[in-house]
Amino acid sequence: MSDQRMTHELARDFAAAYVLGALEPVEEAAVREHLMSCPEPHDEFAELGGVVQYLAEIPDLEMVEPPAALRDRIMAAAAADLAARAGAAGPANAPLTAPTPTPLPTVAERTDRLERTERGTRRGASRLAWAVQIAAVVAIVVLAGWNLLLQGELSNARAYDQAIASVVDTAAKPGSQTVILAPAENSRASGIAAVAADGSVLMAMRDLPATAGTQVYEAWVIVPNSDPLAVGGFTVGPSGMAAFTTRPATTPAGSTIALTLEPTPGSTAPLGPIVAAGVSTAPKS
């Protein structure tokens, strides 16, 4: 057992560097392996390790607020992850299959935090509802996303995740609205969009058939009792994904955002079929 003894001593010797993460990978792995199997206590790891966190609080560490968009990106990714778990458990367990537009929370709602979590029960449209809403939207993405993964189109899935995250970023800003674009008849295309305060529409779409020849997808803003207004077009490749920002337009809440497949660019009235559409919803104030 003298070998083990040696290893035990060596591990002790490495403790300071180990808790700092300053060992070479091979050494670190050896120490970790030893710790998992060693029957004797290694208090020195806890003793020294407890100190490391205080290095993070050195006085000259400049405290910097992360960009606000980072939170939304993390929450969108976590929601996607949650949806993936639900998806992996089987479609029957998916949290929601038919999402309906739900207002995003106001800043006040989103900052009203801990107590409500601890109280447990909630009333009305809470941030949880908002989160589940996002999760539901992303669930569509992710459930289909498994197929993408199987097809080895991981990068496409990532690109779409990023597009979704951009939409969520925009939707979280004051004065914006959200739109869930549901597939029209004979279409599988779906996505989400955010109407920014300037009236431009940021959309993330998937399952769009690739455009061919002069074809373009054209986005339309349809204010009730008005003619559709073309706000920009784009082409789509074999991935079927699109992240697109339209021209600004006056888009009051309750407007329809629609996507049509047009034979040529520059249509001033929709000629082709609607592939996806949804109604814009403003957050509660």
Added chain:
Amino acid sequence: MNDEPGPSGRVASAADDADRAVLVLVAAGQLDALQDLYDKYRTMAYSIALRITADASLAEDVVQDAFLGAWRNAARYVEGKGSVKTWLLSIVHHRAVDAVRRRRPTVELPEREAVPPSAMTLPDIWPEVAGNLDREDIAAALTSLSDVQREALELAYFGGLTQQEIASRTGTPLGTVKSRVRLGLLAMRRALIEAGQVASDGGIGPGGGAAGGRSGNPGGGALA
């Protein structure tokens, strides 16, 4: 939240308990709870990541990875192995160090686990003491280090350098670096314990004085 600090004045432990309650919800897949956790620690997490990576966009990726790691692995957080804050910030630290090491062309990294193994997420220094420490105490504890000790610790923690890399970077024998790292951590530990006990004896909160004498300090004597 806790209106009545316990007899030992463990206000920070009440905060730890609140964090643990939030983490249980995170483990249960509650997005709200994740956002709570993020809002509480985002500035600290981002500041550490930014300092280590010196790159705003990489730091954002690190923080995102770390919180998603926490989100997916919250169930693996082991109570009694340190506060949630320590656990979370250690994930941030590991991710950031991995990120800068990956950026260096010469280093090959083994695939790391999403979350540091539990042996790497370490107990706080005795909650009773830690709860009494403020930033000034921590700053004071750092001044108890010699310049070379502090340099070695900062190169490791914020530079992501290994002992060997510190040795070659500073032109110091490896053995010397090893003892600087070790003695530096021990000196900080001692200073932190003293500061925590002084603060406790000074009677922060009701009953603080009474608690000072017996504040749990496992292994503290072994340092002498």
